[in-house]
Amino acid sequence: MSYRLQLRDLTSLLVLVFIALLMASTIVNSIGQSETSNEIVLIRIDGMIGPGKSCYVDDALKLAESRNAVLVVELNTPGGYLEDGFHIAEAFYRANVPVVGFVVDRWALSAGTLILLSTHIAAMQPGTTIGSMQPVEYNPSTGTYQPINESKILNPILAKIEVYAGSRGRNVTAAKDFVLKNLNLKADEALKYHVIEVVATDVGDLLNKIDGWNVTLYNGEPVKLNTRGATIINYGPSLRCILLDSLSDPLVNGLLMSLGFMILLFSIISGHYYSLPIGLLLLLLGLVGSGFNVNIVALFILFVGALLFAIELVTPGFGVLGITGIIMLAIGFILLPLGVPGWFVGNPEEYYQMILITGISLGLFLGGLTAFILYKVIKAKRKRTQLWVLEGKIGRALDPLGPGRQGFVIVEGEYWMAESEDEIKPDEYVVVVGRKGRLLIVRKATSEEIAESKRSAGSS
16 A cells, blocks of 8 residues: 555656646746737838848848837849848848748849848738849940859859748748749749748738747747737838939949049040049949949048038139039938947937938038138129229329320329329329229319318328
8 A cells, every 4th residue: 555655646746747847848938939019110122122222121120120020021123233132131031030021013033032032931912923043244335134154153142042941941942943943933833832931912911911920030039920900110211222222223323434434534634623523423423333332432432522622611713622522521421321330229210310410410511601602702703803993082193184184193002194184283182083994084182072081091
């Protein structure tokens, strides 16, 4: 009997331990899994992918991370630059918040498909298409595209695609065929072959379908999505991103480079050096659109702009240098990466607003200062023709004057040849009534005019 009691007690103890461990595991899992806020940061990538889109994504990710919100990215793009596509894909792959890619309207080809594969949840609208990821080389002189088949270029792309698709549990073979065979898939096909997770009609439908889903972030942290009835924040690109996007357009970029080079050449050949800064500015903006380092170009534009403005202040001319300097300063400030610093605590929107207000205030101040200087210069130039207006001035005759006789008079300390209809003796006072070239027309001064002239001289 004693032995049976001991065995029963041991069995009960093991059951209790098992239940305790099970409860502890459940508690640990519930504690370890975080949940997103009930907010959605919604952005849209339309058109060609380039530096402007990379800038846009970086800003949107910072905002989403600051609010612990889900980032939903609408994609409608034929592709774009490979470097910027990888930049965006890597940012999504390593994001600290869940990222949902949603192909809308028409397609997300080439770099757009690469970006979609890197998101935590991939979705498509019915009728949209993804695929055609074989890289091509663009020749700006002929405007043609040449497919790239070199393994040195393709293998790193395939390796990255395998990482993106594999880490999200997607069809790696199909993902590689996007590159090797230019495979294209419609929404229902992509869902069938496990390339995407959701087909949704619009953003609202998408948010309802993914509510409560669990995703794993790059740091291994599991996160539960809280998207049903979420507040949607429609986040648009900043002025910097819009400018970068415009400059990266091949047509705009080629036009800027051509105009900049032609203006520089014309300025050097003709000697009209005032147009040199304009040509230099256009050339620098063209370099930005060609993929040159934006930060270096922005700093150089700021330096040249400040230099031109300083030259205009020291040696004021027609305002060309000053106006060009202000334009360069404004563009330089726009191109600078004035993102939210890591030590910033608070609302990032307030920080962006502060930067915008500061930039506008600085531009208005410099513009107003240049306008004031230009006004003073023009006013001074107009007055130069009136510096030697002598009509009404009192002078003194040095020689006898009269009808048909000319002689010298002294007026305002200057010797002038004069003539008069009055009989005037030497040392008598005269009044200037007109002028013919270098010859003054005078008359005899009255006693009142002489007295007034003496009082004015005495008071001064």
